[in-house]
Amino acid sequence: MPQPLPQEAVASAALLRLEEVSWRAPDGRLVLEEVSLSLAPGELAWLRGPSGGGKSSLLRLINRLAEPSGGIITLLGKPLAAWEPPQLRRRVGLLAQSPVMLPGSVEHNLSLAFGFKAAQGQAAPDRAALRGAMDRLGLQGVELGAEAQGLSLGQRQRLALARLLLLSPQVLLLDEPVSALDPESKELVEATAVAQAGEGRAVLMVSHQPPPQASAMRRLILEQGHLREEGA
């Protein structure tokens, strides 16, 4: 089961804040230009935009896999640079666009993050917890002992999401998590994103799909490096 969020997350008005963040790719191209965004606990933002518009780069900056060329990003009021990178990355969980699995079983892939130094004090989930995390994402047919790299793209996409959710991050950055899914699994993953926000997490989800009608959420567009609220 997902762990409850610490009080500090709930108390903070803005869990995640980006102020005039710019990013220049190593080839010199300006990919993001003065992007500002604030996400509160429990907030779900649906981000779309043309390919190559900088959506993935934006998520990588928030997970600190890359460094902004300008501006500042804060988590819980503290600049990203003030966090230990492994601790930061566990709080700001990134689901990359292509689901990467290491050689080995599904079980190994689901629990590998609990073997790191940064996981000290955090109990590794048992097999029942792993099974539950998979079942909630419609992976009932996948054995824990199966070779993870041999699964279909859609299965790997959901497995990668299950792996991330097991860490209970405070912010979820989901980069096109439904791109390879059938309609049923797509609904399941979208409902999961909504439920995660309902538990107090801030969720930023990149998707080319139209958002589910029923849920209240912010709609953002990232075009040519500029971020704006849809309709604004």
Added chain:
Amino acid sequence: MSGAVDIGYGQLALALGFVVLAGGASLWLKLGLGRDLIVGTLRTVAQLALMGYVLLYIFAINQAWLVLLLFAGMIFFAARIVAGRVKGKGVPVFWPVFLSMLLSYMVVSFLVTGVVVQAQPWWDARYFLPLGGMVVGNSMNAMALSLERLFGEMTNRRDQVELLLSLGADPREATTAINADAIRAGMIPSINSMMGVGLVFIPGMMTGQILAGADPLLAIKYQIVVMLMLVGSTTLGSVVAVSLARRRLFTPAQQLRPGVSGTR
């Protein structure tokens, strides 16, 4: 003490016939290697002649500082060769290579001359330079293999490394598997040559000692020491070089450097 038949300068010139043969093949088959053959031949003669006179001089005065200086010089050139071979995607590796060579080759050479052979003193040029030279010459290939594998795998498995970082691994944890692959790549050739020695080839040092009139059983003892010391020096060199180099693949913020992670 030399039992080998002397080679006169005329006879030495006869050996040039082998190069003429290669040059003829290059011309006939349009290999375009003529220039390289000429330069290679001149460099071989000049570099070995220089080495011969330097050794004559150093053996004659036999001073510790001079022996160690020459050894450091050999390592400097070996490190340049390895750093040039490893195109590290904008990650400079000369210093990690030089430092790991200096440390590991110095330790192994000292153990061999001072502890195993028990030369008096341990830095005696007649023992330290040939044995140390073999450590450098044979182990530098191992180090190049290790580093090539390290950089190659970092490029091929970049997505896996970034996945592990994004899940909260530190750079060391994110590269554990790649690190082991890289070190293994450096160690395997010296292990393989232990398998083949005496069956499929007679090593150069043993050949030299036998030509010089040494008892083959004495030559074998030296050769065993050399084979074992090469396993030690390739292991130590690869471990130190790979761990120094892999740190340079990451920024202080524990991100893959742009040259390694590509552009996104």
